[in-house]
């Protein structure tokens with residue numbers, strides 16, 4: 001029997017380009033973070049990027065040419081239309097190393113999102129949606145497994161950033177600290193020996209001139 005690819009060789013090498021602006025699909029039994037991915041797509045992605053990278057030049061290229069320069073448009077420029085708003089020129093990344101550092105715990109992150117985001121329509125998310133999108137951001141950053149739902153009863157104990165640096169990275173940082181101490185120790189030792197040698201030489205010279 002001939003396989004599908006050999007009977008249609010022209011299709012064998014076609015790799016579909018993923019649509020970076022497509023709505024994320026839900027699995028059969030979606031988790032809180034899966035719902036959060038949809039909230040993110042609807043309310044956060046246009047500003048914070050499809051990968052949480054922030055409003056980078058690379059991300060703006062995903063849009064059709066007429067929509068790429070947000071700040072020149074009537075919607076988001078200095079003098080926006082009636083329903084538009086001026087877009088800040090920098091929009092922070094939310095996913096990846098070094099992001100979300102202002103927020104010690106998931107409760108802080110949720111509080112901020114619920115009160116201050118989406119930027120142009122603060123307070124428009126429901127409590128549920130803001131927990132969902134918080135859970136999504138935690139999962140994408142590796143801070144939360146998503147096996148239980150995140151809410152006000154547990155969010156205070158879910159630590160972000162420094163508190164949850166993966167173990168391997170923590171060990172590396174310790175090794176670096178220790179080698180720092182070692183270098184200083186050696187430097188101080190070498191300096192002490194040098195001073196000693198200079199002192200001995202001085203003494204030697206003094207005694208020989210007498």
Ligand code: HEC
Pocket residue numbers: 039040043044045046047048087088090091092093094099100101102109112113117118119120125133
């Ligand atoms: C219109 C653009 C826009 C949209 C839409 C938007 N944000 Fe933001 N977001 C911003 C800007 C601008 C800042 C920086 C605000 C500041 O520093 O005062 C920000 C900051 C943040 C921060 C703080 C990050 C940090 O490290 O300082 C978080 C968290 C955040 N947004 C989450 C969200 C979530 C979740 C959504 C969707 C529900 C969302 N944002 C939608 C523009 C947007």
